[in-house]
Amino acid sequence: MKKKTLIALIxxxxxxxxxxxxxxxxxxxxxxxxxxxxxxxxxxxxxxxLVLPGSANDKGWNQxxxxxLQEIKENGYETxxxxxxxxxxxxxxxxxxADQGYNVVFGHGTEFEDAAESVAPDYPDTMFCITSSDISxxxxxxxxxxxxxxxxxxxxxxxxxATKSGTVxxxxxxxxxxxxxxxxxxxxxxxxxxxxxxxxxxYTGDFSxxxxxxxQAKAFIDQGADIISQDxxxxxxxxxxxxxxxxxxxxxxxxxxxxxxECPGRVLTxxxxxxxxxxxxxxxxxxxxxxxxQCYKYGIAEGVIxxxxxxxCSDVLTDEQKDFINETMDKIASxxxxxxxxxx
Amino acid sequence: xxxxKIIKPVLSILLALLVGAIVIAxxxxxxxxxxxxxxxxxxxxxxxxxxxxxKTTTMIFVGLSYGFAYxxxxxxxxxxxxxxxxxxxxxxxxxxxxxPAPIHIPLCLIAGFAGGAIxxxxxxxxxxxxxASEMITTVMMNYIATYFVAFMVNGPIKEKDGTYPQSERILxxxxxPTLVPGxxxxxxxxxxxxxxxxxxxxxxxxAGGFEMSVVGSSERVAAYxxxxxxxxxxxxxxxxxxxGGLAGAAEVLGVQFKIMDGLSSGYGFDGIAVSxxxxxxxxxxxxxxxxxxxxxxxxxxxxxxxxxxIAVIYILQALVILFVVVDVFRMERRK
Numbered sequence: 001m002k003k004k005t006l007i008a009l010i011x012x013x014x015x016x017x018x019x020x021x022x023x024x025x026x027x028x029x030x031x032x033x034x035x036x037x038x039x040x041x042x043x044x045x046x047x048x049x050l051v052l053p054g055s056a057n058d059k060g061w062n063q064x065x066x067x068x069l070q071e072i073k074e075n076g077y078e079t080x081x082x083x084x085x086x087x088x089x090x091x092x093x094x095x096x097x098a099d100q101g102y103n104v105v106f107g108h109g110t111e112f113e114d115a116a117e118s119v120a121p122d123y124p125d126t127m128f129c130i131t132s133s134d135i136s137x138x139x140x141x142x143x144x145x146x147x148x149x150x151x152x153x154x155x156x157x158x159x160x161x162a163t164k165s166g167t168v169x170x171x172x173x174x175x176x177x178x179x180x181x182x183x184x185x186x187x188x189x190x191x192x193x194x195x196x197x198x199x200x201x202x203y204t205g206d207f208s209x210x211x212x213x214x215x216q217a218k219a220f221i222d223q224g225a226d227i228i229s230q231d232x233x234x235x236x237x238x239x240x241x242x243x244x245x246x247x248x249x250x251x252x253x254x255x256x257x258x259x260x261x262e263c264p265g266r267v268l269t270x271x272x273x274x275x276x277x278x279x280x281x282x283x284x285x286x287x288x289x290x291x292x293x294q295c296y297k298y299g300i301a302e303g304v305i306x307x308x309x310x311x312x313c314s315d316v317l318t319d320e321q322k323d324f325i326n327e328t329m330d331k332i333a334s335x336x337x338x339x340x341x342x343x344x
Numbered sequence: 345x346x347x348x349k350i351i352k353p354v355l356s357i358l359l360a361l362l363v364g365a366i367v368i369a370x371x372x373x374x375x376x377x378x379x380x381x382x383x384x385x386x387x388x389x390x391x392x393x394x395x396x397x398x399k400t401t402t403m404i405f406v407g408l409s410y411g412f413a414y415x416x417x418x419x420x421x422x423x424x425x426x427x428x429x430x431x432x433x434x435x436x437x438x439x440x441x442x443x444p445a446p447i448h449i450p451l452c453l454i455a456g457f458a459g460g461a462i463x464x465x466x467x468x469x470x471x472x473x474x475x476a477s478e479m480i481t482t483v484m485m486n487y488i489a490t491y492f493v494a495f496m497v498n499g500p501i502k503e504k505d506g507t508y509p510q511s512e513r514i515l516x517x518x519x520x521p522t523l524v525p526g527x528x529x530x531x532x533x534x535x536x537x538x539x540x541x542x543x544x545x546x547x548x549x550x551a552g553g554f555e556m557s558v559v560g561s562s563e564r565v566a567a568y569x570x571x572x573x574x575x576x577x578x579x580x581x582x583x584x585x586x587x588g589g590l591a592g593a594a595e596v597l598g599v600q601f602k603i604m605d606g607l608s609s610g611y612g613f614d615g616i617a618v619s620x621x622x623x624x625x626x627x628x629x630x631x632x633x634x635x636x637x638x639x640x641x642x643x644x645x646x647x648x649x650x651x652x653x654i655a656v657i658y659i660l661q662a663l664v665i666l667f668v669v670v671d672v673f674r675m676e677r678r679k
Contacts (some may be wrong), residue, residue, distance in 0.1 A: 080649065092641070095528070
């Protein structure tokens with residue numbers, strides 16, 4: 001009898017485990033009207049869905065897209081999203097949205113490529129749009145690629161102008177094309193300033209281990225670098241830990257969002273990369289009938305890549321140097337400067 | 345007795361829905377609306393039915409897997425791991441072996457069965473040799489299997505182009521043919537039904553099935569009757585694991601067409617609930633698989649198209665499972 005009870009108890013635990021299993025496979029929604037069947041005659045005739053591989057409030061990759069979706073919603077479109085979607089459900093969720101007549105379905109990240117390519121032929125009326133990717137498939141799979149090389153380029157220009165020691169550094173996460181582009185851009189930016197500055201670069205190999213980024217940053221500081229940039233998602237936060245303990249005159253350059261708050265007073269500026277803005281631009285293009293099956297590259301010209309505020313580090317750079325940075329950005333936007341990339 | 349067998353699971357489901365309705369009402373939504381959109385999400389259109397049946401396929405395999413071991417008195421909580429190992433071997437056969445479809449698909453299925461069977465049999469052997477509880481060993485082996493697959497797709501079998509940790513796509517000759525064009529429904533569901541039929545025949549009509557159920561009732565009696573208990577245990581874990589492996593193979597060959605980290609979103613654990621709700625019988629498992637398939641697929645729909653907070657949906661799914669377990673407590677006491 002006792003053993004039976006024990007078995008039952010252990011099974012209860014296992015079932016509890018299975019509930020957690022269900023949990024992580026789930027997703028949630030924010031539907032405008034709550035009733036997908038009703039066809040309102042308002043401006044929101046276009047329905048946009050976003051499928052996220054992680055939590056919408058992760059303060060990083062997913063949140064960036066979620067914020068973009070909120071902007072799209074404010075622009076008058078009807079929106080819905082699914083978060084924490086497991087790889088096994090990508091296709092299912094895509095089909096679900098397409099069945100309900102969603103016009104644009106975003107898959108947030110390279111991992112959604114296969115699902116989009118296999119689902120798209122069955123739903124010619126839905127545009128599937130993959131972020132951080134370069135795929136396209138006629139007539140209804142497109143992709144959004146942010147020009148990380150331009151992002152790196154600006155960071156490189158800022159670093160080369162701000163350095164006192166003549167050595168700057170950039171740390172990448174995983175060595176994949178999007179990150180390689182950032183690092184390549186950084187090196188080109190430093191070369192562009194052409195004041196004899198040396199650029200040190202390294203990859204730590206992942207996006208989650210902040211300690212590795214911190215150690216790498218400390219090593220660079222020991223080698224004389226006084227301006228250090230990063231492009232390593234969550235792991236990149238390790239850079240700010242290193243800068244906190246560094247001697248006076250060492251500054252960090254943040255990336256993706258304005259990362260000033262991570263270490264006030266020691267973050268010179270941030271090279272921003274606003275994927276959400278790119279999504280909003282794409283949806284507007286869809287509304288005007290211009291979104292076609294191709295890879296869209298968004299950079300400084302589209303306002304997707306940019307530079308954050310200098311906050312209280314404003315006096316590190318002279319006004320002439322700031323003007324030079326702005327001119328350089330204008331030149332990239334106008335195509336006068338072309339930045340090489342690791343992506344096609 | 346027979347009536348009780350039907351009434352109890354139905355009662356559990358109704359109770360779960362009732363308590364679920366209260367939870368939904370507390371959150372401030374109309375329970376009927378939510379249930380309706382769940383029903384529509386699961387059965388409302390051709391592709392919804394197909395989606396539900398795809399999930400049902402997986403549920404049948406994992407349900408049979410748990411049921412097979414349970415009938416022999418074993419508790420196999422390692423179906424998740426067996427699913428991953430089966431998925432891995434069948435993916436290897438589907439990617440790297442070139443054969444015409446009529447031979448390729450069976451080969452991949454055999455590979456999938458073998459992958460799970462080996463993983464299950466290890467737990468059976470540990471029980472026989474060291475008297476190690478299969479409940480513990482199978483749970484632990486889940487981790488080894490999932491992380492082993494994660495290692496494989498990050499390294500040795502990672503696709504050449506692309507940066508996401510997943511294998512190459514399987515060859516076309518290994519893909520399950522689609523049953524209804526434009527949907528995800530493949531012959532996987534037919535294979536699952538065949539498995540159910542074989543399951544019923546084994547337990548109802550064969551001497552092996554009878555002997556194994558004697559072991560399940562009491563190992564001592566079985567030993568006294570001259571039944572080779574240890575061999576029964578290892579065979580049972582072998583087949584139970586193999587069925588779990590087939591769940592993985594069906595996912596790889598019929599749904600994902602590749603293997604990656606996150607092949608299963610906890611399906612292996614659903615198998616426990618599926619089997620218990622279905623009273624471990626073939627027909628019962630098939631029906632409860634349909635219910636859980638609908639819960640899984642319709643649950644996705646709720647999450648997509650209503651403003652119900654995500655946590656409530658988890659509560660709903662958990663309630664059904666919980667009431668199944670409560671039911672089990674009662675049955676255990678009666679014996």
